[in-house]
Amino acid sequence: MTNDETDRLLKSANLTMPELKALAAEYTPQMLSEIWTTLDTGLARRIFLALGIDKKADLISWLPDSEQEKIITFLSEQNTRLLVEEMEPDDLVDLMQSVSHEVRRSVWESLSDKAKRETLFLLRFDEDDAAGLMTPRYSAVQQGLTVAETIRFLKNKSSEAETIYYVYVVDKLNRLKGVLSLRQLIMAADETLVKDIMLTDPIYVREETDQEEVAQILQAHELIALPVVDEAGKLLGIVTFDDVMDVIAEEHTEDVYRMGAMGGFIDPYLSTSIPRLVWKRIPWLVLLLLLGTVTTNVLHHYETMIVNAAFLIMFLPVITQTGGNAGGQSSTLMIRGLATGEIQLRDSRRILWRELLVGVILGIATGAVIFLRSYLMPPGVELSQAIAIGSSLIIVVFFSTLVGTFAPILIARLGFDPTVMSAPLMATLIDVAGITIYFETAAYILRF
Amino acid sequence: MTNDETDRLLKSANLTMPELKALAAEYTPQMLSEIWTTLDTGLARRIFLALGIDKKADLISWLPDSEQEKIITFLSEQNTRLLVEEMEPDDLVDLMQSVSHEVRRSVWESLSDKAKRETLFLLRFDEDDAAGLMTPRYSAVQQGLTVAETIRFLKNKSSEAETIYYVYVVDKLNRLKGVLSLRQLIMAADETLVKDIMLTDPIYVREETDQEEVAQILQAHELIALPVVDEAGKLLGIVTFDDVMDVIAEEHTEDVYRMGAMGGFIDPYLSTSIPRLVWKRIPWLVLLLLLGTVTTNVLHHYETMIVNAAFLIMFLPVITQTGGNAGGQSSTLMIRGLATGEIQLRDSRRILWRELLVGVILGIATGAVIFLRSYLMPPGVELSQAIAIGSSLIIVVFFSTLVGTFAPILIARLGFDPTVMSAPLMATLIDVAGITIYFETAAYILRF
Numbered sequence: 001m002t003n004d005e006t007d008r009l010l011k012s013a014n015l016t017m018p019e020l021k022a023l024a025a026e027y028t029p030q031m032l033s034e035i036w037t038t039l040d041t042g043l044a045r046r047i048f049l050a051l052g053i054d055k056k057a058d059l060i061s062w063l064p065d066s067e068q069e070k071i072i073t074f075l076s077e078q079n080t081r082l083l084v085e086e087m088e089p090d091d092l093v094d095l096m097q098s099v100s101h102e103v104r105r106s107v108w109e110s111l112s113d114k115a116k117r118e119t120l121f122l123l124r125f126d127e128d129d130a131a132g133l134m135t136p137r138y139s140a141v142q143q144g145l146t147v148a149e150t151i152r153f154l155k156n157k158s159s160e161a162e163t164i165y166y167v168y169v170v171d172k173l174n175r176l177k178g179v180l181s182l183r184q185l186i187m188a189a190d191e192t193l194v195k196d197i198m199l200t201d202p203i204y205v206r207e208e209t210d211q212e213e214v215a216q217i218l219q220a221h222e223l224i225a226l227p228v229v230d231e232a233g234k235l236l237g238i239v240t241f242d243d244v245m246d247v248i249a250e251e252h253t254e255d256v257y258r259m260g261a262m263g264g265f266i267d268p269y270l271s272t273s274i275p276r277l278v279w280k281r282i283p284w285l286v287l288l289l290l291l292g293t294v295t296t297n298v299l300h301h302y303e304t305m306i307v308n309a310a311f312l313i314m315f316l317p318v319i320t321q322t323g324g325n326a327g328g329q330s331s332t333l334m335i336r337g338l339a340t341g342e343i344q345l346r347d348s349r350r351i352l353w354r355e356l357l358v359g360v361i362l363g364i365a366t367g368a369v370i371f372l373r374s375y376l377m378p379p380g381v382e383l384s385q386a387i388a389i390g391s392s393l394i395i396v397v398f399f400s401t402l403v404g405t406f407a408p409i410l411i412a413r414l415g416f417d418p419t420v421m422s423a424p425l426m427a428t429l430i431d432v433a434g435i436t437i438y439f440e441t442a443a444y445i446l447r448f
Numbered sequence: 449m450t451n452d453e454t455d456r457l458l459k460s461a462n463l464t465m466p467e468l469k470a471l472a473a474e475y476t477p478q479m480l481s482e483i484w485t486t487l488d489t490g491l492a493r494r495i496f497l498a499l500g501i502d503k504k505a506d507l508i509s510w511l512p513d514s515e516q517e518k519i520i521t522f523l524s525e526q527n528t529r530l531l532v533e534e535m536e537p538d539d540l541v542d543l544m545q546s547v548s549h550e551v552r553r554s555v556w557e558s559l560s561d562k563a564k565r566e567t568l569f570l571l572r573f574d575e576d577d578a579a580g581l582m583t584p585r586y587s588a589v590q591q592g593l594t595v596a597e598t599i600r601f602l603k604n605k606s607s608e609a610e611t612i613y614y615v616y617v618v619d620k621l622n623r624l625k626g627v628l629s630l631r632q633l634i635m636a637a638d639e640t641l642v643k644d645i646m647l648t649d650p651i652y653v654r655e656e657t658d659q660e661e662v663a664q665i666l667q668a669h670e671l672i673a674l675p676v677v678d679e680a681g682k683l684l685g686i687v688t689f690d691d692v693m694d695v696i697a698e699e700h701t702e703d704v705y706r707m708g709a710m711g712g713f714i715d716p717y718l719s720t721s722i723p724r725l726v727w728k729r730i731p732w733l734v735l736l737l738l739l740g741t742v743t744t745n746v747l748h749h750y751e752t753m754i755v756n757a758a759f760l761i762m763f764l765p766v767i768t769q770t771g772g773n774a775g776g777q778s779s780t781l782m783i784r785g786l787a788t789g790e791i792q793l794r795d796s797r798r799i800l801w802r803e804l805l806v807g808v809i810l811g812i813a814t815g816a817v818i819f820l821r822s823y824l825m826p827p828g829v830e831l832s833q834a835i836a837i838g839s840s841l842i843i844v845v846f847f848s849t850l851v852g853t854f855a856p857i858l859i860a861r862l863g864f865d866p867t868v869m870s871a872p873l874m875a876t877l878i879d880v881a882g883i884t885i886y887f888e889t890a891a892y893i894l895r896f
Contacts, residue, residue, distance in 0.1 A: 006792060030668040034789050038798075155635055164631055165613050165672075182630055183612055187603055219697075220478040222690035224613075224672060241689055242670035248693070249667075252700045253784055259707045260780025261773050268790040269781045274802060278809050281777050285810060285845075286817050288773050292766035293821055299762040300827040306761055310754050313761055314747040317879055318740035320765060325709050325736050329729050332708025333717045336701055341482050342716040344454060350486075354722060361726050362733060369734050373741055379748040397733075431765055 006035055013043050020050040029055055033062035037271045045074060053086045061091035064271040065098035072103045081110040088162070089118040090135045090243070097127065122237075130214045131207035133247065134228045134237030137161050140168040141194060143177060148190035154182070162240055166225050169198045175233040178202055204229050207236055212251055215244045216341070255339070258419050259332075261288065291428045295435055302439045305448055311381050312442055315374060315389050316435065322366055322393060323400040323434040324427035330355060330404030331426050335418050338408060348409055359401030367394035384446060392441035396434045403430060454483055461491050468498040477503055481510035485719045493522060501534045509539035512719040513546035520551045529558040536610070537566040538583045538691070545575065570685075578662045579655035581695065582676045582685030585609050588616040589642060591625060596638035602630070610688055614673050617646045623681040626650055652677050655684055660699055663692045664789070703787070706867050707780075709736065739876045743883055750887045753896055759829050760890055763822060763837050764883065770814055770841060771848040771882040772875035778803060778852030779874050783866050786856060796857055807849030815842035832894060840889035844882045851878055 005027070012023055024032070024047055032051075036044060036059075048056060048071060060068055060083065072080060072095075084092060084107055092111075096104055096119060111119065118136055125131030139161045141150050154164045167185065169178040178198030188197050204227045205214050218226045218241060225238045261284045267276070299306065306313055334351075337343030343351070371390030374381050381389070404426060408418035442448070453475070460471055472480070472495055480499075484492060484507075496504060496519060508516055508531065520528060520543075532540060532555055540559075544552055544567060559567065566584055573579030587609045589598050602612045615633065617626040626646030636645050652675045653662050666674045666689060673686045709732045715724070747754065754761055782799075785791030791799070819838030822829050829837070852874060856866035890896070 006794065028668050035792070038792075038795065151634065164634070182634070186599065186612070186630070219690070219693045220476050222693075224689075241672075241693075242667070245667045245670075245689075245693065245696070248696055248700075249788070252696075252703070253788070255700070256703060256707065256780060256784050259704065260776050262777050262780065268788075269785040270791060270795060270798070274805055274809075277802075278806055278813075281774075281806075281810060282813050284777070285770060285773055285814050289766060289770050289814055289817055290821065292769045293763075293818070293825075295765040295769075296762045296822075297827065299765070303758055303762075306758050307755055310751055313754055313764075314744045314751075315741075316761075316765070317743040317747070317768060317883065318737060321740045321743075321876060321879065322733060322737050325733055326729075328708050329710050329732070332704060332710065336704050337717040340697070340701070340716075343718060344483070344486075346454065347486065347718060350718070354725075357722055358726055358729075361722075362729060365726075365730050366733055366737055369737055370741070373738065374744075377741075379745065428769060431769065435765065 005031070009035060009047070010039070010043075012047070017046070017050060020046060024050045024055075025052075029058035029062050032059055036063055036067055041070075045071075053082055056083055057086035057088070057091070060087065060095060064268060066271065066273075068095055069099045069103050072099060072107060077106070077110065080106060084110050084115065085112060088135055089115070089122055089137065090133065093119055093122040094127070096123070125207060128211050129207060130205045130209040130211065130226075130228045130239060131236060133211055133214060133239045133243050135162045135240070136237045138168060138225075138227070138235070138238040139164050139166070140170045140174075140235060143169050143171065143193075143195040143198075145194045146190065147185055147188045147192045147194065147197070150180070150194055151185055154185075162238065163225050166223075166238075167194075168202070168227055168235055168238075169194055170235055173232075174235055176202060176204060176227055176229050176235045179227070202227060205239070206231070211247045214239055215247045215251070218244045219248075255419055261285070261425070288425065288428050291425070292431065294432045298432055298435045302435075305439060305443065309385075309442070309446070309448070311379075311385055312389075312439070314379065315370070316438065318370070319389075319393055319396055319438050320431045320434045322370075323396040323430050326359075326362055326366070326397045327400035327404030327426055327430045330358075330401050331408050334405055334408040338412050338418055345409065345413055351405060351409070355401055355405040359398040362401060363394035363397040366397050367391065388442040388445040391445060392438045395441055396437050399433060399437060400430045403433070453479070457483060457495070458487070460495070465494075465498060468494060472498045472503075473500075477506035477510050480507050484511055484515055489518075493519075501530055504531055505534035505536070505539070508535065508543060512716060514719065514721075516543055517547045517551050520547060520555060525554070525558065528554060532558050532563065533560060536583055537563070537570055537585065538581065541567055541570040541580075542575070544571070573655060576659050577655060578653045578657040578659065578674075578676045578687060579684060581659055581662060581687045581691050583610045583688070584685045586616060586673075586675070586683070586686040587612050587614070588618045588622075588683060591617050591619065591641075591643040591646075593642045594638065595633055595636045595640045595642065595645070598628070598642055599633055602633075610686065611673050614671075614686075615642075616650070616675055616683055616686075617642055618683055621680075622683055624650060624652060624675055624677050624683045627675070650675060653687070654679070659695045662687055663695045663699070666692045667696075703867055709733070709873070736873065736876050739873070740879065742880045746880055746883045750883075753887060753891065757833075757890070757894070757896070759827075759833055760837075760887070762827065763818070764886065766818070767837075767841055767844055767886050768879045768882045770818075771844040771878050774807075774810055774814070774845045775848035775852030775874055775878045778806075778849050779856050782853055782856040786860055786866055793857065793861055799853060799857070803849055803853040807846040810849060811842035811845040814845050815839065836890040836893040839893060840886045843889055844885050847881060847885060848878045851881070 008023065012020055015023065051059060060071065075083065096107060121136060137160055139154060139157055141153055150167060165182045167180045168176060169180060171177050178200045179202035180194060180198045184197055203217065203221050205217060207228055207230050214226060225240045227238050228236045230236055262280055334343060367390040370393050371386050374389050375383060375386035407426060411418045456471065460468055463471065499507060508519065523531065544555060569584060585608055587602060587605055589601055598615060613630045615628045616624060617628060619625050626648045627650040628642060628646045632645055651665065651669050653665060655676055655678050662674060673688045675686050676684045678684055710728055782791060815838040818841050819834050822837050823831060823834035855874060859866045
């Protein structure tokens with residue numbers, strides 16, 4: 001959203017309701033959700049009321065929990081009913097799960113019987129599974145129908161289904177038997193039977209398939225929607241590409257936060273309360289701090305060397321940093337490769353040879369740079385000292401590259417998700433080893 | 449892809465061609481591309497030949513440059529012609545841009561006149577722009593047509609267009625005037641005029657719109673395709689949701705690599721040659737190393753303190769690490785928030801107050817932990833020393849939080865992309881400041 005667009009909305013407090021309606025019509029629900037928390041409460045309410053009912057429903061599904069709750073609380077019973085009627089079943093379930101007990105009750109009482117049934121049905125599923133993403137509003141026909149009958153069915157059904165571009169073919173027990181695209185239907189002769197032109201081996205996911213896998217499958221097959229079936233093969237609903245795009249964005253934020261040492265929380269920054277923000281950050285900081293104090297004990301072990309060869313200390317931060325950076329590069333490559341499926345565990349041996357070689361080259365390159373830097377530039381050390389510093393960096397970088405490469409692979413082999421192990425955790429572990437390598441190498445070369 | 453699926457393909461060397469065809473049919477082009485580089489050349493060729501022509505074309509577009517080149521080189525002229533005829537125009541252009549001069553010539557000579565025209569047309573555009581993502585194979589009609597005529601037009605056109613779910617309405621000069629969905633067409637009466645039911649204000653992007661913005665717009669409006677127009681408003685092509693999903697995955701990898709101190713290269717790990725991999729990593733390592741050696745000069749400045757108060761050194765790594773982690777958390781939140789649009793530059797003042805408070809709390813929490821750790825656990829320091837260590841960590845963490853928050857905002861204000869500034873770069877800068885703060889605070893408290 002441009003600054004100009006944001007400004008016009010922020011300065012709309014004096015507009016009449018018709019003017020506000022015209023203005024709000026220019027914004028998508030997502031755009032509104034982005035600046036929602038910067039609006040003051042009165043203006044936010046007026047803008048909400050100025051929106052068309054379908055946009056209200058969409059906006060609600062984009063807002064964070066606390067804002068959803070505020071809106072429902074200030075709406076009249078009548079308006080709540082109109083709003084929830086308009087919402088997609090999957091968005092409605094998300095709303096029900098995030099608001100407080102009282103608001104949930106008032107939303108529930110506003111629901112039609114059909115919406116209550118759909119909601120109860122969807123509430124059975126885990127929100128991170130395929131079933132948690134799906135909508136029960138798909139288009140499905142029986143195998144015996146003709147193309148003309150199917151198109152007529154779609155015309156009647158169209159206002160309700162989330163998409164009519166894919167039509168699923170089911171048997172009498174609602175088991176998924178095939179799929180047809182509207183494109184195929186348009187191309188086919190009217191009297192053709194659906195079962196003669198349908199794709200009989202449709203791509204589908206099970207209700208318990210993880211949302212990340214759902215996203216990969218939909219993307220790999222470039223599908224607009226993906227059917228979700230239960231263990232008996234019965235069609236439960238469909239996941240559409242737009243929901244998958246939201247999942248991909250969410251997983252992306254989660255990955256980035258993990259790399260930034262904040263676990264996997266994915267709340268937008270500005271709508272996260274300060275206590276929650278602090279609470280999400282402190283455990284990681286303290287954990288890494290406590291792990292990091294192992295370096296204190298390692299350094300204690302080398303106290304005599306510290307006092308007698310203070311120049312070594314001056315290069316300690318840059319040595320551990322460089323080790324951490326090299327290890328971080330390797331682990332980033334591995335974690336991302338494993339996540340996209342580009343790297344398989346079977347490739348371990350091939351990766352070992354590659355990274356052994358890469359580690360040696362990176363070690364020699366950085367070792368040469370620090371040798372020259374320490375020997376030639378202030379504060380300046382003696383030749384033998386520069387050799388000790390350069391040699392130990394070669395070993396530290398080589399070692400860090402291997403740890404950065406194989407820690408994620410090991411974690412994946414043990415059956416855990418390697419993205420959970422954040423880069424800072426790796427850096428901390430590498431620090432401990434790096435300090436030891438540094439002092440031992442220097443002691444050996446300088447004969448302490 | 450499961451291990452079992454990979455195994456079956458890797459062990460398929462002894463299969464007959466019909467068996468191999470049946471096996472290969474079970475894999476999507478994307479799945480094949482994932483393990484392509486692990487196959488030996490002979491097997492890869494046989495599997496390629498076993499694929500249907502449309503799958504061959506798809507697979508080519510998924511493979512890295514070097515593999516594309518290998519395949520084209522071994523194909524006969526006849527087979528190359530069949531293959532390129534089947535490829536989507538946008539994939540063909542990508543292929544042309546990535547292969548060597550000789551291969552490009554042989555591909556070019558295999559093209560039909562129509563494909564040559566399409567290719568020349570698309571080659572005019574930058575590959576990171578909207579126009580670089582688009583296909584010229586859209587469906588468009590004139591405003592005067594009826595619904596029935598439009599549906600008839602689509603039936604004839606269908607085999608060629610990339611999607612017929614959106615039909616664009618243009619005037620005689622091919623300027624975009626509106627859009628219709630196939631869903632609307634199906635629902636409307638046959639004799640209705642297209643211009644009476646079309647959406648007259650279609651969402652579109654300009655040819656030079658950046659691909660990241662294209663992705664955001666398509667996603668915000670939940671569209672299957674987005675039209676691309678030139679400055680005169682003429683329709684040039686469409687970008688479809690599946691291409692946008694690929695862009696999103698690419699941008700994700702780029703972000704993660706940047707956080708891992710590797711610039712923004714996005715080649716898959718296993719198909720990147722070792723020299724290229726090393727070349728992508730060394731500049732960052734050396735740059736960060738040279739910046740990091742500023743810490744050497746800072747430490748040199750405190751040489752007397754190092755010798756006289758060696759216990760301070762033992763806590764140095766954990767102090768700078770913790771500062772780096774706190775700053776990294778803040779910068780991750782800012783960079784991600786700015787990238788998703790959730791944080792706007794206008795929010796700076798609000799963020800300042802939040803982060804001042806968060807920084808104080810995080811500082812006190814981590815300061816308290818290190819105070820207790822240093823005072824109570826081995827190697828053990830005196831009370832005044834523990835107070836000095838704890839107090840300085842409070843200031844270091846507070847300072848790092850502010851730097852981590854405002855460096856990305858400053859960079860964005862200056863008009864640069866804050867994701868380019870990787871977290872390790874931030875950590876290096878925070879190290880220099882952290883060491884200074886640490887020694888100055890300790891010197892003040894301990895009266896050195």
